[in-house]
Amino acid sequence: MREYGFEKLLVWQEAKDFAVLIYRITQSFLDEEKYGLTNQIRRATISVSSNIAEGANRTTKNDQARFYSIAYSSLMEVLSQTIISAELSFMTIENKDKIRIKIESISNKLNALKNATTKR
Numbered sequence: 408m409r410e411y412g413f414e415k416l417l418v419w420q421e422a423k424d425f426a427v428l429i430y431r432i433t434q435s436f437l438d439e440e441k442y443g444l445t446n447q448i449r450r451a452t453i454s455v456s457s458n459i460a461e462g463a464n465r466t467t468k469n470d471q472a473r474f475y476s477i478a479y480s481s482l483m484e485v486l487s488q489t490i491i492s493a494e495l496s497f498m499t500i501e502n503k504d505k506i507r508i509k510i511e512s513i514s515n516k517l518n519a520l521k522n523a524t525t526k527r
Contacts, residue, residue: 418516
């Protein structure tokens, strides 16, 4: 089976695994939050890996950089929602810290990828 270019990117692999982690953590959120914070944090998380994949397949460096910027913005949205979720006791402090560490790693890789793209 063919492997696409974006699948080889470590940042995409990490973002995809991050989405799985977020889905698992948010399974324990209140049912009444199903269409609120649960949905929002999941959508933002999926946006990260999706925009990395889309950016990797754009033909111009400006398009690529734009999608990597969108992915970064979505990642910051997840951070904001994580902080709120922890303050509402929807997740443990341990899970919040685990998510924050993952966000830092992904954001560093995303910034490096964007910088490498714009320097070509």
